[in-house]
Amino acid sequence: MKEIKELTEADPDQKVRVDSLFTAAQQRLAVLKESVNIKRNGGTVSLAHLDESKSAMDKCRTIIKDIIHYEDDDIDQKSANLDNSSFITTLFIVISALLSLIITAYFYFRLRADFLKRLALEKSLVEKDEGIARRLNLVQQITNRIAAGDYNVKAEDIEEDDLGAIAKSVNRMSKSLKKSFDQLKDNDWLHMGYADLYTGLVGNKTERLLTTDAIKGLVNYIGAITGAIYIFNEEKLERSGCYGLDPKTQLYFLPGEGYVGQVFVDKELKVVNNIRTEDYLVSFASGKINVPHLIFVPIVSADQVLGVLEIGHGQPFTEIEITFLTECARQLGIAIASAKVVPKSRHFWRKHRFNRRNYCHNMLNLRI
Template sequence: MYLKLNTKIILGFSIALSMLLLTSLTAYFSIQQLASSTRLVEHTYRVIQYTSDLRMQIRDAQSSLRGYLLTSDSSYLSHSEGYLPAVLVDYDSLRRLTADNPGQLQRLDTLRQIIDHEAKFLQHWRQVKPSADAAKGLLLSDRHTLERLRNVIMRIKDDEESLLSHRSARQNFFEISTPITLVVSAVLAILIVLWLFVKISNELKANARLQVELAQVNADTKRRIQIIEGLADRVVQGDYTVRIRDKEQDSLGNLATSLNRMTQTLDTAFGALENRNKELDQFAYVASHDLKAPLRGVMTVVKWIEDELPHELSEQMRQYLGMMKGRLARLEDLINGILAYARIGRTQHTLEMVDVEQLVQDVRELIVPTDFVVHTPTALPAFITDRLSLEQVFTNLMSNAVKYHGSGAGTITVRCTEKQKYYEFTVADDGPGIAPEYHDKIFLIFQTLRDRNTAESTGIGLSIVKKIIDEHQGSIRVESAPGEGAAFIFTWPKK
């Protein structure tokens, strides 16, 4: 099971801390047990000591009384009387020390009876007249009591010595095991810490090697991605012959193979498209020369008929000839519009600094009648762009504003709003307006809202405008309603 480095470090330190905690608890337990065993051994020694002292005190009391009976020295008598309180003090101490031992308490009860009997016995002999026979009688009379006293004290001492042996063995065990436990626990903790250190060091070295390998892979991947980006940039610039030499069997290699196939397909497709454009150019040439030449010939014939046979033409014939001239003029406008529409996007764009305010004024002077007012309520920008295309857009929009305005003077308003990456221009008029259901239709080629018999209504002007704006990656829309004029809003990139 794979664990992260942080998890391994935390796990290792947790084990080490657990071992240290276990070592501390073991040491604490061992020390406590050693201290307890030491106290018990000391307790046993005190019991034995008090037992020996008590027996010695009774023997000394008897010896002092015997000395009094032999020598008649009263000092021996006072000494004999002083030993009894000491005996009782030792007995009380033994009673406290063996309070948790029922067997010893029974023996101490027997001992107390002996002590009381001995006290009365000695008190009796203190009143006897001193003599050698009295001393001998004391010794012979107290022999049995002293033997009982010795037996009881020996049983007390034997029991305590048995406890002492057990407690000393336990004390010795903890004296030996406690240091060993401490050393073993410390060694285990050190070994765990060393193992943890080795594991962490190995992990860090492995991570360092992995980082080097990843850096190498990243550098190689970055280089290959830059090659792919270079291919994309060249494709954007129109070079479809570029190829990537990447034979690696991975995702980037597969992507490179797919991009190579894409560029090959694009190269083939755009080659075919170029051939179609050449054919379209050839068609435009034929339309402009081969179609317009006979068209002008027909118009010339009509003019000759009107000029040379003015008196022979009836009014109906004149009306027919006028209709023919209108149809011929409209056909010529259609041909010119088709040529203009076909040439959009296939001419070289020349970038230059364009003052839109001045451009609008130039267009106004060329196509706007004097009875129309061109109003610019907002400042129009100056920026580097394709002047010819932008001028053609303004020309068509302002021309439509005049053409479809109807009779009388009018007002054309041109305004601009600056956005982050483009300018938003508005060309508005106060004409008859356009119904909402026709807002999308008017941008289609040959679509017009005017009578098709009207010579100037070909339905190509707004199609040209939309195609130019699409070529420059902009957008156009109309906001209008019948009787409220029309506002054409289009965007134009800053760069």
């Protein structure tokens, strides 16, 4: 009934019929419930109850027939409208075909005129061929270097003539190719990183194992020094997975406490550069190393912050690395949210099976 109400919400007439059907169904169920109670108490269901139940059921059938008839009429009306639209569409296609023929003829004569003009220009260019050949050889040498992969080459001797325009175009082409190949390289780097992250997130892992594998992969992939993932549990941000951090470092942060807590509250990425040597050091067997650059990325899923990703790097973070870590944090949010749901689902199904066994046992005792 709820689904029928949702389907007929936009139709006032059908809504009235559905409401009537709901009322009749409630009446039918009420009569049945009363009859069941009479039988349980050892009584006999009267003919009046049966007639009332039959009347309610007949009323439901009548309303359902009215609903079906109304929908059939509506479908017929829509089919008629569709036929009219098909005719208009056919007429529009014919008119469009005629217009396309006219446009084609127009452009044919125009292109023919342009072709004749080009023939005249070609004759004039042949006369200048000998003077242009030498400079074309220079341009050819530049393009050969570009073809060999040297995109930093540039034509320096550019004059204000046709060949000078070609040289400028070659320079623009070289610059554009360098930019395009750099973008392709960055995209390949991003996709490989995403693939490595997705591979680490696959599987029925616990929250701690998931974050440990993820932070290890992220730190190694971007060549960072340290990393940590803080998950919000029980009103505090708990360090769930880390890489390269001193075990004595702070394990918990409250919302708003430090950069971790502040990024969690603000839901905004934060990059900290040029940290002083004495402020952030990582110890290892041979001594200590400075971590001058940090990034804090909120881990968000369904507009809810689940934690914070922290990465420490020896070099300033590039735009491509920031883009990569932002997307990785989003994917981590989805994976962590799923990891949190799995234990709850298992608990629900255990409780459901337990309640079902108790229900069956109680029903068996009632029958006995």
